[in-house]
Amino acid sequence: MFTKKVKTLLAIALPIALAASVVVIAPASAGGTLTRTPGQEVSYAAYGAEYANVATTADGDDACSWYETSKKDYSGKTLRVLTHAIPNMGKPTALHAKQFEELTGGKVEVEHVSFGDLYAKQLRSYQTDTNQYDVVFNGSYQIGDFHSYYAKVPDSVTKGKGSLATLTPLYKELYKWDGETKLFGIDADRHFLKYRTDVYENAAAKAFYKSKTGKELAPPKTWKEYNLHAKTFNGYKAAGQPAGLKFSGTTEITQKGGLMFGAFIDRVAPYAKNPNVKGGFWFDENMVPQVNNPGFVAGLTDFIEATKYMPVGGKNFDLSKEIESFGRGDSLLSYTWDDAWSKSNEPTSPIKNKVKAAPLPGAEKVWNRVTKKWDTPKGGVNYAPYIAWGWSSAVTAASPAKAMAFDYLCFWANKANHKLDLTIGDMGVNPSRTEDFTSDFWVKEMNWGKPAVDSWLGTMQNYEKNTNRVFDLRVPGVSDYMTAMENAVAKALAGQATPQKALDEAAKEWKAITKRVGITKVKSAYQNVIALEDNIS
Amino acid sequence: MKKGYPRFFLLPGLLLLIAIIIFPLLFTIRVTFSSWNVSQSGLNFIGGENWGEMVRDTRYWSSLLRLFYLSFLTVAIQYVLGFAIALFAWKGIAARRFYRVLWLIPMMTTPSLMAIIWRSIFTEDIGALNGLLTRVGLDPVNWLTESGPANVAITIAEVWQWTPFMFLILLAGLLSLPKEPFMAAAIDGASAWKTFARVTFPMMAPISIGAIMIRLIDASKIFDSVFTLTRGGPGNATETPAAYIFQRSLQDFQIAYGSTLALMYLILAILTLTIIGKVFARLSKPRGI
Incomplete structure (x- = not known):
């Protein structure tokens, strides 16, 4: 009797257990043609x-x-x-x-x-x-x-x-x-500086710089220094320069419609983002555009000067050209998105392990839109990294x-x-998650040089902590605002208008855009940006 | 009933006309009196604000002036070159048929694709043209980043693409000319130049005017080459109305303002081309008749 019961029980239980085990271990494939197992x-x-x-x-x-x-x-x-x-x-x-x-x-x-x-x-x-x-x-x-x-x-x-x-x-x-x-x-992006170590860590290059300027060579702390380095090393024979490639000072995004507005923001941010002035980087409390204030003009003036030290065609580079140009070894310095960095670290890059990262340069003065005067930053340099959109x-x-x-x-x-x-x-x-910020992955799995990886991850962590950051103008009509700004910058870069006149035109256009979109709508949306700028959680 | 019956057959054509020309035109006119933009869609009424803004928009008027220069210059060069090549192909040359097809290839290529090829030629860092210049010991030229060279680059691309059109029309005209006047000129001992100046060119005038007018209409819409080669830059140095309207309407999404610019562009194009057509017609009339 007992045996019969056990047999009956087994007869029912075994097939169920078998079926269940098949469900558990069988590769999953509900609707597709590809089957997968856990951890495969x-x-x-x-x-x-x-x-x-x-x-x-x-x-x-x-x-x-x-x-x-x-x-x-x-x-x-x-x-x-x-x-x-x-x-x-x-x-x-x-x-x-x-x-x-x-x-x-x-x-x-x-x-x-x-x-x-x-x-x-x-x-x-x-x-x-x-x-x-x-x-x-x-x-x-x-x-x-x-x-x-x-x-x-x-x-x-x-x-x-x-x-x-x-x-x-x-x-x-x-x-x-x-x-x-x-x-x-x-994705998560931020702009940072990329510099060539075969110059910045090379004794001959350091001596050359000192002989030309009387100063010690170190990665640029300000945009003025950036331009000076670009000028000094434009045409220099860098130790690790790929054969047959002319060495230029800087590679930047300069093309209207080619995301040049991002490069421009990088250059103006430290001149115009004052840590002591709250309530708006792009507009003041009354929604008056700040795009033509002296901080913006100073940044644009530097930008124009840098065009003299760019590679051939550099005045018409969009983002992809910037990546390609710096990645193949055209220049000493570059900045903006991570892509040129990744490119220069690819296995086939002629400048692999010859590039390091650093925070974007700052400015030795910063405009105070409330007092209408230049302030001298604490520590001598105002840093204001642009946390660019991704x-x-x-x-x-x-x-x-x-x-x-x-x-x-x-x-x-x-x-x-x-x-x-x-x-x-x-x-x-690009890196956006906490696990992306460990050097092991990049060094062991990607075979990137540890010093380079440390400089890069350190820069990004610096940005996470920085409290004087600039963010995109995340308001309705943002493309119109950016296009107007880019158009003005393009005119100034082409020598068709002075920096002040070009940016005055942009400010006029910004007022028209705000009117068109609706001042209440823009102002309300801008509060979200101010919250980020002023670190209001 | 019988009287109206034939008119019934016009109805499909009329409906098509209304659907693809009259309605869009009337709708565009209506849109110009609204504020349709990136954050406000639909047809509200704001009066003539867009028209007022257009009058004050110096960038728009500059682009129109630039268009006059670009279209007249490119069409003039195309005419001269097209005529020369047509004369060349008209007179018996070896492999005439082969050359005729060869000369037509640029016109048969998609304009935007052609512009991309020209961009790769003019690109300053890795472009073929600068590569060639440096090989012969010359300095590279900033083809796309300096105002003068950028305009030259666009002119070259336009001329290259559309000269074959002139060639085609003018060759057809040359082939249709009667032989007798040429025979008479030969009997009178006229030189080749005199035959051209006194016989060929005057007889080709009506065909030339037709070809020039068609090309001017087309050239007034220059966009592909500008957008692909320079995006209107450096600054706004090569921006044409079509490029500017494209940016305002489809990139900045200022639908109402873009429509205003487009409508004014249409009005000006119709006026200008009508005047030019009349002037040409008067000039081509045989004198003394």
């Missing part, structure tokens, strides 16, 4: 020759890992994605779309457009209520224009095992609007496929993908 190695090698030499890494344990994503079934569903042209951001978007399709069975339609079109196409979709996209990529500074069209990022993504849980505190704030996370932060993404509020859209973005930015994307220079993904 992630490799991009199957996605084209360009990924053949990319490192591999173990799948993460996060909520959107390859394994977890493979459990989802989006067969028959389609996601419409608007992203930037390949490679910057366009490359990872397309790559992760293909992987997501293989894992979930869903379809991801990716539209690649130029940076200007990213803004215009989104706006057109929202203003005409045509709801053309589920997922959009953008510059995070456009949040002022678009936040009302974006869905709130779920807590499951920003907390616990979510992809964005370990974003640094600064960037967690940057991706919020009125306390709600609206942007899916896949790539971000969002799920549109009107999307009929929000869950799939967030799953796609969450997969896009999962631990394994983020780690691998960081290693590819032209992906446009």
Whole structure:
């Protein structure tokens, strides 16, 4: 009797246990063709020759890992994605779309457009209520224009095992609007100085500089010093200069429409961001534009002078040209985004291990818009790093496929993908999470030189703590403001107007934009920027 | 009923006209009296504010002046070169058919693609042209970052692309000319130059005017080469109205103001080209008749 009962019990229990064990150990594959097991190695090698030499890494344990994503079934569903042209951001978007399709069975339609079109196409979709996209990529500074069209990022993504849980505190704030996370932060940028160590750490170069200027050579602390170094070493034969390549003083973004406004902000920030003046860097309390104040004019004057020490064609460099030029060894100094840094650290770079990072130069005086006088900074130099916008993404509020859209973005930015994307220079993904700021990863896995990595990570950590920072003008119409400013700077760089006259024109245009958009609307949005500038949590 | 019946057949054409020309035009006019912009979409009414702003917009008027210079200069060069090449191809040369096709290739290429190729040639650091100049011991030229060279670069790109159009029209004209006047000139012992000046050129005048007018209409919209080569820079040194309107409307998203600029641009283009057409027509009339 007992044996019969046991036999019956076993007959029922065994198949159940067997089935359960199969469910637990079997590779997951709900809707897609790709099956995954927990912790399985992630490799991009199957996605084209360009990924053949990319490192591999173990799948993460996060909520959107390859394994977890493979459990989802989006067969028959389609996601419409608007992203930037390949490679910057366009490359990872397309790559992760293909992987997501293989894992979930869903379809991801990716539209690649130029940076200007990213803004215009989104706006057109929202203003005409045509709801053309589920997922959009953008510059995070456009949040002022678009936040009302974006869905709130779920807590499951920003907390616990979510992809964005370990974003640094600064960037967690940057991706919020009125306390709600609206942007899916896949990147985090800041501008910093890049300098060639085969000059700055070379005895002959130091002696040369001293003989020319009577001063000791060290990475520039002010923009005046930056220009002096650029001038002194323009045409110099640097010890590690690639053969046949002329050495110039500086490589910068100078092209109108090529993100030159970012370079300009770097140069004016320390002259115009006074740590003792609260309540607005871009506008004063009455919304009077500050774009033509003496601080801005001083920065522009330096910018114009630097054009004399740029490589051939340097007066027409957009961001990609800046990256290419500094990355191949054209110049002593450069600044702005991380990309030129990554480029110069790539295995094939002729200046690998010859570049270090430092905070952006400061200024020996800073304009006080309240007293209308120049102040002498404490310690002799005013530093005001520009925490530049980075790539971000969002799920549109009107999307009929929000869950799939967030799953796609969450997969896009999962631990394994983020780690691998960081290693590819032209992906446009830069360190943004606490785990990215450990030198081990860069030194051991990326084979970057430790002194260089330490200088870079130290610079970024310095920015996290700095309390005199400049942020983008995250208000409605930001593109109009930036275009007007860029146009004025371009005129001054081309010698068509003096710095003061050009910036006066920009200020006039800014007043018109504010009037057009609505002073109340702009002022209200600007309070979010002031909160960041003045460190009001 | 019978009287109106034929008119019924005009209806599809009329509806199409309304849909693709009349409605958009009227809508654009209406938009110019609104403040449609990046943060305010829709048709509110703000009176003539945009028109007033346009009158004060020196950047717009400068771009129009630049357009006059660029379009007249490029079309003039295209005409001279196109005529020369057409004469060359008209007179029996070896492999005539091959050359005719060869000369047409620039025109058959997509303008924006062509502009990208020209940009790679003019690019100052790694461009072919500066590479060539330095090889022969000359200093590189700032083709895209100095006002003068930038305008030269755009002129070269435009002339290269559109001279074949002139060539095509003028060659067709030359081939259609009657033989008798040339025979008479030959019997009278006229030199090649005199034959050209007194026979060929006058007989080609109506065709030339047609070709010039078509090219002027097209040149008044110069955009691809400007946007791709210089983006209107350095500063605003090469900015044309089309480039400026593109920026205002589709990059800054000032739909209402951009529409105002575009409408004024259309009015000025129609007026100017009508006047030019009339002047040409008067000039081409045989004297003494």
